[in-house]
Amino acid sequence: MATALRDVAIVGVAESDIGRVPDKSKFQLSAEASRMALEDAGLSVGDVDGLFTTIITEGGQFSSMLMAEYMGITPRFTDSTSIGGSSFVVYVEHAAMAIAAGLCDVALICHGSTNISDRGGRGGPVSQSTEVFGPTQFEEPYGVSTVGAYALAAQRHMHEYGTTSEQLAEIAVATRKWASLNPKARMRDPITIDDVMNSRVIASPLHLLDCCLVTDAGGAVVLTSLERARDLKKAPVRVLGAGEAHSHRMISQMPDLTQTAAAISGKLAFERAGLTHSDIDVAEIYDSFTITVLLTLESLGFCAKGEGGAFVSNQRTAPGGEFSMNTQGGALSYTHPGMFGIFTIIEAVRQVRGECGPRQVPGAEVALCNGTGGTLSSTGTIILGRD
Amino acid sequence: MAAPSPPPLPRPYQDTAAYWQAAREHRFIIQKCADCAEFQFYPRGVCSHCLSSALEWEEASGRGEVYSFSINYRAPHPGFADKTPFVLALVTLAEGPRMMTNIVDCDPDTVRIGMAVTVTFDDVTEDVTLPKFRPL
Numbered sequence A: 001m002a003t004a005l006r007d008v009a010i011v012g013v014a015e016s017d018i019g020r021v022p023d024k025s026k027f028q029l030s031a032e033a034s035r036m037a038l039e040d041a042g043l044s045v046g047d048v049d050g051l052f053t054t055i056i057t058e059g060g061q062f063s064s065m066l067m068a069e070y071m072g073i074t075p076r077f078t079d080s081t082s083i084g085g086s087s088f089v090v091y092v093e094h095a096a097m098a099i100a101a102g103l104c105d106v107a108l109i110c111h112g113s114t115n116i117s118d119r120g121g122r123g124g125p126v127s128q129s130t131e132v133f134g135p136t137q138f139e140e141p142y143g144v145s146t147v148g149a150y151a152l153a154a155q156r157h158m159h160e161y162g163t164t165s166e167q168l169a170e171i172a173v174a175t176r177k178w179a180s181l182n183p184k185a186r187m188r189d190p191i192t193i194d195d196v197m198n199s200r201v202i203a204s205p206l207h208l209l210d211c212c213l214v215t216d217a218g219g220a221v222v223l224t225s226l227e228r229a230r231d232l233k234k235a236p237v238r239v240l241g242a243g244e245a246h247s248h249r250m251i252s253q254m255p256d257l258t259q260t261a262a263a264i265s266g267k268l269a270f271e272r273a274g275l276t277h278s279d280i281d282v283a284e285i286y287d288s289f290t291i292t293v294l295l296t297l298e299s300l301g302f303c304a305k306g307e308g309g310a311f312v313s314n315q316r317t318a319p320g321g322e323f324s325m326n327t328q329g330g331a332l333s334y335t336h337p338g339m340f341g342i343f344t345i346i347e348a349v350r351q352v353r354g355e356c357g358p359r360q361v362p363g364a365e366v367a368l369c370n371g372t373g374g375t376l377s378s379t380g381t382i383i384l385g386r387d
Numbered sequence B: 001m002a003a004p005s006p007p008p009l010p011r012p013y014q015d016t017a018a019y020w021q022a023a024r025e026h027r028f029i030i031q032k033c034a035d036c037a038e039f040q041f042y043p044r045g046v047c048s049h050c051l052s053s054a055l056e057w058e059e060a061s062g063r064g065e066v067y068s069f070s071i072n073y074r075a076p077h078p079g080f081a082d083k084t085p086f087v088l089a090l091v092t093l094a095e096g097p098r099m100m101t102n103i104v105d106c107d108p109d110t111v112r113i114g115m116a117v118t119v120t121f122d123d124v125t126e127d128v129t130l131p132k133f134r135p136l
């Protein structure tokens, strides 16, 4: 099956309106991104026979049935795997398997979210219930939040390896430089390490500028067989390798706060692709927080455990740096509608196609995407390349 | 966040009722597996090490050390609006398992990873008591 992944290609990608889109529902954003991704591929909605989506917010139950009905699709392969923001990266693996096995021909992965409009256009918490049922009753009463959970990991990494807030800030600063090259990015004004350090502490040791944006957005990705892909509008982008894993649901159950499941999913993706780290021209690493990136780079093996801080120093991941990463501006500066995974794929495909204009990484032929979901809980890693 | 709102509280269920009842009585109990002798936290209907249902409740020492912590300045829920800053923490219990809690009864700025802590009971309402930890 591992080699069969290579006979599948991504043929269409698109994002919907992004930023603040109060007049459109999350369902519409997902459907409009789907329409544009199908147009990008030169396919129509009638071609779609595999649907992959999840909505984790209000009104999203039975997500794949909901979105299939909304768009008038009758899939013969359906997948609502719900493991957080990594789900959409994992869907690439699932869709590639389904296509390689002949279970569907055209797979549509879609996502829509009105994460900022749901909060009345402001940041801050969405309302939660006051009675907690299930295992999360051992976390929520203590005031856990997404940023609080990731802060626990950052604090532990600093304790074990001497990682500094300045090193985390390097990631935010470099990512903003990429965003300044992307007209669609929400935050494009340059920032400095001091700006990050001087932004208010949300949950120590994480500052405001260590945290992703909160936006509305939709995105979609279309896959089909490599054979069919070669007759479509754009050059196919092959799925060279993929891997997935999760290590826990709740941060209190995470076996080691300094290592994510990317140690498993990344190893699988590299093995299945038959490639090594030096083959990767561009990396799209889910950046819910700066610490997410640092832990992921180590867990994927781009550097040794504990050396992530040194790895990202001196703006290594910025435009013109040695390691091109999060080239659309990431969740930190481009967009983040609660789950970011699909946007790593969209950018990786555009980079491999050479469509990125001023932010194009010269000669990008092989791209890696890593999605992280939950509270550092689940990961999906895919490696994409030119046909 | 003007109107006072209750913080999120546990609704006990089959797996967890005994734990929360003990907490109300200011007792801190955790599960031990009769088959593989491992402790576990949080309470479950089976052992997460060997899937046995033969679980027994044991009075825990209430001692542990801070595995990690974060001083939270933003309320994650309206019920925490009047409680910031608070210390969110993971504590490794002397028996082995790790749990989420708050470190209380100290200046948040003095909390450190590796700090020895002991359980204390916060009677949040008449019905719900949360085990928390304070420096030893």
Ligand SMILES: [Zn+2]
Binding pocket: B033, B034, B035, B036, B037, B038, B047, B048, B049, B050, B051, B052
């Ligand atoms: Zn057992």
